[in-house]
Amino acid sequence: MAQANDSPLVTAAVLVIGNEILSGRTQDANLVYIAKGLAAQGVILREARVIPDIPDIIIATVNELRAKFDYVFTTGGIGPTHDDITSECVARAFGVKLILHPVAHKLFSDYYKAGELNEARLRMAMVPEGATLIANPISLAPGFNIGNVYVMAGIPSIMQVMFDGVKQGLRGGPPVLSRTINCGVPEGLLAKGLGEIQDRYADLDIGSYPYSRRGQFNVALVLRGRDAQRLDAAKAEVAALIRDLGGTPVEE
Amino acid sequence: MAQANDSPLVTAAVLVIGNEILSGRTQDANLVYIAKGLAAQGVILREARVIPDIPDIIIATVNELRAKFDYVFTTGGIGPTHDDITSECVARAFGVKLILHPVAHKLFSDYYKAGELNEARLRMAMVPEGATLIANPISLAPGFNIGNVYVMAGIPSIMQVMFDGVKQGLRGGPPVLSRTINCGVPEGLLAKGLGEIQDRYADLDIGSYPYSRRGQFNVALVLRGRDAQRLDAAKAEVAALIRDLGGTPVEE
Numbered sequence: 001m002a003q004a005n006d007s008p009l010v011t012a013a014v015l016v017i018g019n020e021i022l023s024g025r026t027q028d029a030n031l032v033y034i035a036k037g038l039a040a041q042g043v044i045l046r047e048a049r050v051i052p053d054i055p056d057i058i059i060a061t062v063n064e065l066r067a068k069f070d071y072v073f074t075t076g077g078i079g080p081t082h083d084d085i086t087s088e089c090v091a092r093a094f095g096v097k098l099i100l101h102p103v104a105h106k107l108f109s110d111y112y113k114a115g116e117l118n119e120a121r122l123r124m125a126m127v128p129e130g131a132t133l134i135a136n137p138i139s140l141a142p143g144f145n146i147g148n149v150y151v152m153a154g155i156p157s158i159m160q161v162m163f164d165g166v167k168q169g170l171r172g173g174p175p176v177l178s179r180t181i182n183c184g185v186p187e188g189l190l191a192k193g194l195g196e197i198q199d200r201y202a203d204l205d206i207g208s209y210p211y212s213r214r215g216q217f218n219v220a221l222v223l224r225g226r227d228a229q230r231l232d233a234a235k236a237e238v239a240a241l242i243r244d245l246g247g248t249p250v251e252e
Numbered sequence: 253m254a255q256a257n258d259s260p261l262v263t264a265a266v267l268v269i270g271n272e273i274l275s276g277r278t279q280d281a282n283l284v285y286i287a288k289g290l291a292a293q294g295v296i297l298r299e300a301r302v303i304p305d306i307p308d309i310i311i312a313t314v315n316e317l318r319a320k321f322d323y324v325f326t327t328g329g330i331g332p333t334h335d336d337i338t339s340e341c342v343a344r345a346f347g348v349k350l351i352l353h354p355v356a357h358k359l360f361s362d363y364y365k366a367g368e369l370n371e372a373r374l375r376m377a378m379v380p381e382g383a384t385l386i387a388n389p390i391s392l393a394p395g396f397n398i399g400n401v402y403v404m405a406g407i408p409s410i411m412q413v414m415f416d417g418v419k420q421g422l423r424g425g426p427p428v429l430s431r432t433i434n435c436g437v438p439e440g441l442l443a444k445g446l447g448e449i450q451d452r453y454a455d456l457d458i459g460s461y462p463y464s465r466r467g468q469f470n471v472a473l474v475l476r477g478r479d480a481q482r483l484d485a486a487k488a489e490v491a492a493l494i495r496d497l498g499g500t501p502v503e504e
Contacts, residue, residue, distance in 0.1 A: 020461050022297045024287030035276030045274045048302040080440045081460040082447035120443030155462060188332045191372030195334035208333040209272050210407060222277060
C-alpha cells in the first residue's frame with residue numbers, strides 16, 4: 001500500500017511454528033487475530049510464514065524476518081514437551097544463552113506443589129538471556145520478547161492474551177482504516193472502472209474479493225488507507241461505478 | 253520428520269497471495285485443504301507463506317520457493333481486476349511472456365455473448381508462455397502449471413476443484429500416516445516419557461498439542477510417519493505412558 005502521509009511505515013511478520021499446521025491437522029486461528037490487532041495499531045503486516053519444528057529452519061527464519069521487518073511475532077512451540085523448541089531456537093538465533101528467568105521461576109515455584117516442578121515444566125521458565133516476559137494469565141507459562149521478536153504460545157486463547165498484553169506498547173503509525181462495499185456485479189464488468197479509481201487513488205489500496213454465498217457470486221470491494229476523507233471519496237466513486245453498471249452497492 | 257524408508261522426500265510449499273489475508277479480513281481456508289491433500293499423496297508440506305499483492309515480492313518469493321521445494325502451490329490473484337497480478341508475476345519470475353492461451357481463449361469465446369468478453373475477462377485467459385491449464389469447472393477461469401509451480405484461485409471452492417484436478421498427477425512418496433491419542437494428563441507430566449519414546453522412534457514425528465475444550469485442557473498426541481507397524485508400536489508405548497501417569501488414552 002502506498003503511504004497516505006509522511007510517517008514511515010512500521011512493518012511486521014508473523015511466524016507460525018508447528019508441524020500441526022503444515023500437516024493440515026490444525027487450522028491456524030492466530031494469524032487473523034494478530035493481523036487485525038496490528039492494523040489497529042498502525043503496523044503493516046507484510047508477511048506470514050508457517051514453518052516446521054526443525055531447529056535450523058526456525059533459527060534461519062527468525063534471523064531473516066527480524067532483519068527484514070520492524071516486528072516479528074511467533075506462535076507455537078513454547079510448551080514443556082520435546083517438540084517445543086522455539087525458545088532455544090530464538091536464543092540461538094540471537095546468539096545468547098537460554099537461561100532460567102528468575103521471575104518465571106518464582107511464578108512456577110509458587111504455583112506448583114513440592115515435587116511437581118519437574119524438568120519439563122522448568123523448561124517453560126527458560127528464556128533467551130536479556131528477554132523480558134510476556135504474561136500468560138491463563139496457564140502461567142510466559143511468552144517473551146527479545147529485540148524485535150515476540151514469542152507467544154500457539155493455543156489461540158493464550159496467544160490472544162499475550163498479544164493483547166504487548167500490542168499497546170508497539171510503535172505504529174496511524175491506524176489503517178477501511179471501507180467495504182459489496183455488490184453482485186461480476187468482477188469482469190467492474191474491473192475497468194475499478195482499476196481507473198485505483199489509479200486516481202494511488203495512496204489507497206483497493207481490493208476486489210469475490211465470494212460465493214448460497215451459489216451466488218458476490219464481490220466485496222475493500223478500500224484501505226490512512227486518510228478517512230480520501231477513503232470516503234474513493235468509496236463514493238466505487239458506489240457510483242456499481243450503480244452505473246446496474247448494481248446495488250451495499251456498504252458493510 | 254526423519255525418513256521411514258529409502259525413498260527421497262518430496263517437498264512442497266504453499267504461497268498464499270493476497271492483502272486480504274494479511275489485513276485480517278479473510279481467514280485463509282486453503283492451506284489446510286492443500287496440506288491434507290499433499291500428505292495423502294506423500295508430499296511433505298515444508299512451508300507456507302502469505303505475501304501481499306506487490307509484484308517484486310511475488311516474483312522474488314516464487315523464485316525462492318520453486319528453487320527450494322519440489323512443488324509450489326499458489327492461491328489467489330488470478331481474477332480480472334487490477335489487484336490480480338499473480339499470472340504476470342509468475343511469468344516474470346520464469347522470465348517468459350504472458351500470452352493469451354488459445355484453449356482458455358476459446359473457452360471464454362464460447363461462453364460469453366458477443367461484446368461480453370472484455371479486456372478484463374481476457375486477462376483471465378492469459379498465462380505464462382509454456383504453461384498448461386488447470387481446469388476450473390466452477391467459474392471457467394483456469395489456473396495453470398508452469399515448471400513446478402501450480403497457480404490456483406483464492407476462492408476455496410474453486411481452489412479445491414483445481415487442486416483435486418492436479419494432485420493425482422503429483423509424484424509423491426508413500427503417504428504420511430498418523431495415529432492420534434488424546435488424554436487429560438498435563439503435558440508437563442507427559443513430557444519426559446514422551447521425549448524418550450520420540451528418541452526411540454527417530455523415524456517418526458511425535459507431536460504434543462494441548463487444547464482447551466469447555467475450560468478443560470487436554471492434549472492430542474499425534475504420531476506421524478510412513479511405516480504403519482512402527483506407528484502402532486509407538487502408539488502402544490504412548491498409551492502405556494498415559495496409563496502409567498493415571499490417565500485414560502482416547503484414540504481418535
